[in-house]
Amino acid sequence: MNTGNGRNVVVVGTQWGDEGKGKLVDWLTESAHGVVRFQGGHNAGHTLVINGQKTALHLIPSGIMRPGVTCYIGNGVVLSCAKLLEEAEGLERAGVRVRERLRISQACPLILPVHAVLDLAREARRGAQDGQKIGTTGRGIGPAYEDKVARRALRVQDLRHPERFATKLRELLALHNQTLLGFLEAARIDFGDALAPYLKNGAVQFEPVYEEAMRHARAIEPMMADVSRELNEASRGGANLLFEGAQGTLLDVDHGTYPFVTSSNCVAGNAAAGAGVGPGALHYILGIAKAYCTRVGGGPFPTELAWETPGTPGYHMSTVGAEKGVTTGRSRRCGWFDAALLKRSAQVNGLSGLCITKLDVLDGLPTLQLGIGYELDGARIDILPLDADDIARCKPVYETLDGWSQSTVGVTRYEQLPGNAQRYLQRVEQLTGVPIHIVSTSPDREHTITVRHPFLAD
Numbered sequence: 397m398n399t400g401n402g403r404n405v406v407v408v409g410t411q412w413g414d415e416g417k418g419k420l421v422d423w424l425t426e427s428a429h430g431v432v433r434f435q436g437g438h439n440a441g442h443t444l445v446i447n448g449q450k451t452a453l454h455l456i457p458s459g460i461m462r463p464g465v466t467c468y469i470g471n472g473v474v475l476s477c478a479k480l481l482e483e484a485e486g487l488e489r490a491g492v493r494v495r496e497r498l499r500i501s502q503a504c505p506l507i508l509p510v511h512a513v514l515d516l517a518r519e520a521r522r523g524a525q526d527g528q529k530i531g532t533t534g535r536g537i538g539p540a541y542e543d544k545v546a547r548r549a550l551r552v553q554d555l556r557h558p559e560r561f562a563t564k565l566r567e568l569l570a571l572h573n574q575t576l577l578g579f580l581e582a583a584r585i586d587f588g589d590a591l592a593p594y595l596k597n598g599a600v601q602f603e604p605v606y607e608e609a610m611r612h613a614r615a616i617e618p619m620m621a622d623v624s625r626e627l628n629e630a631s632r633g634g635a636n637l638l639f640e641g642a643q644g645t646l647l648d649v650d651h652g653t654y655p656f657v658t659s660s661n662c663v664a665g666n667a668a669a670g671a672g673v674g675p676g677a678l679h680y681i682l683g684i685a686k687a688y689c690t691r692v693g694g695g696p697f698p699t700e701l702a703w704e705t706p707g708t709p710g711y712h713m714s715t716v717g718a719e720k721g722v723t724t725g726r727s728r729r730c731g732w733f734d735a736a737l738l739k740r741s742a743q744v745n746g747l748s749g750l751c752i753t754k755l756d757v758l759d760g761l762p763t764l765q766l767g768i769g770y771e772l773d774g775a776r777i778d779i780l781p782l783d784a785d786d787i788a789r790c791k792p793v794y795e796t797l798d799g800w801s802q803s804t805v806g807v808t809r810y811e812q813l814p815g816n817a818q819r820y821l822q823r824v825e826q827l828t829g830v831p832i833h834i835v836s837t838s839p840d841r842e843h844t845i846t847v848r849h850p851f852l853a854d
């Protein structure tokens with residue numbers, strides 16, 4: 397690894413998540429001393445392929461795969477101790493040293509079994525009422541963030557104080573069990589084997605949750621840290637930090653397709669608040685965008701294609717791109733690249749540069765459509781609207797470009813890309829107003845085109 401120049405990079409998804417951030421974070425970590433998660437929880441899922449070996453990570457920053465890099469979980473993350481320890485044990489079995497390199501903010505709100513129960517119960521109710529499920533990952537993310545902003549969350553630091561933990565947990569369960577009882581159907585919902593040990597007659601029991609938390613406390617304690625202080629000190633010492641966003645801009649609770657969003661701010665600005673550094677510490681914002689577009693869960697998606705129909709471009713993206721969620725195994729919906737959506741993302745993130753991933757998936761498609769705007773109620777617009785109902789009524793306006801028949805898999809130099817692939821990328825730059833600094837041509841770490849390296853100063 398290089399000696400640092402105190403430069404910090406934020407990586408964010410610019411679409412609906414699953415843009416391939418994991419590979420890029422891993423690749424950029426070569427130039428970083430620390431990697432920081434700042435929002436979301438184990439709803440995220442990254443697949444890394446290193447020397448042909450696949451590894452899925454949900455909570456632990458992807459930087460853990462590089463020896464010598466310190467990984468941080470910032471205060472903006474909602475933390476399931478059970479999932480964290482499960483993931484750490486899996487990595488350790490594979491020979492990756494985790495515990496001495498992972499620092500966890502004491503201010504992280506905890507995700508407890510009651511949050512997953514509430515998440516699943518609410519989705520079941522939404523489904524029963526009007527079919528408008530959000531399509532959450534069922535991990536309890538939304539309910540955990542609700543407790544945070546309602547100022548009643550149990551936090552990592554509470555694990556150090558068993559009596560305080562017990563008092564707060566009793567209050568929390570009394571409140572949430574009341575809600576669950578209101579869901580008359582809760583007693584009949586199948587919460588699955590993982591949650592069964594905590595439940596009795598549709599209510600979450602104190603003892604199993606408390607006892608498990610105290611067991612976890614002993615394992616987590618050595619990793620608890622004042623992450624804000626450690627990051628500021630590391631920065632002062634010249635360390636390069638990489639802030640790893642989860643989900644994507646259109647899933648941001650403020651700027652996304654609300655209410656079909658996650659419950660945290662996924663935009664770059666939250667890297668500061670969610671880790672405890674000042675906004676001036678974010679030097680370069682890298683937006684990751686797939687060469688096409690995907691979405692899991694419910695909600696509007698203007699450029700969506702008939703991705704389940706064999707022989708169509710959507711089916712090509714779904715199958716060649718292996719578009720299945722890492723966390724839930726659900727198929728991702730697929731569609732054309734939407735430059736008007738990217739414009740919104742560029743605006744709310746302040747992108748310094750773009751990284752286009754999965755360009756190789758488009759190999760062999762004779763023509764490509766590029767979403768350049770929409771028609772909404774008879775008017776032409778060139779940026780994604782804010783209201784999900786308006787987005788659902790948007791009819792995409794496309795520009796047609798010629799495809800390329802050559803394989804781009806593994807290409808590492810821009811000039812080696814087929815002319816039509818270069819023209820496609822140039823048009824994306826023109827339409828979004830953001831320069832493309834990186835192109836990824838396969839899941840492998842080495843298969844990356846660098847136009848400009850984010851860790852090198854201007």
Ligand code: IMP
Nearest residue numbers: 413439440441531532533657658692693
């Ligand atoms: P939640 O984050 O589990 O509450 O789910 C809310 C929405 O965000 C759903 O549409 C999920 O499918 C979506 N979502 C959450 N995490 C990810 C992710 O890492 N990739 C893609 N979609 C996600």
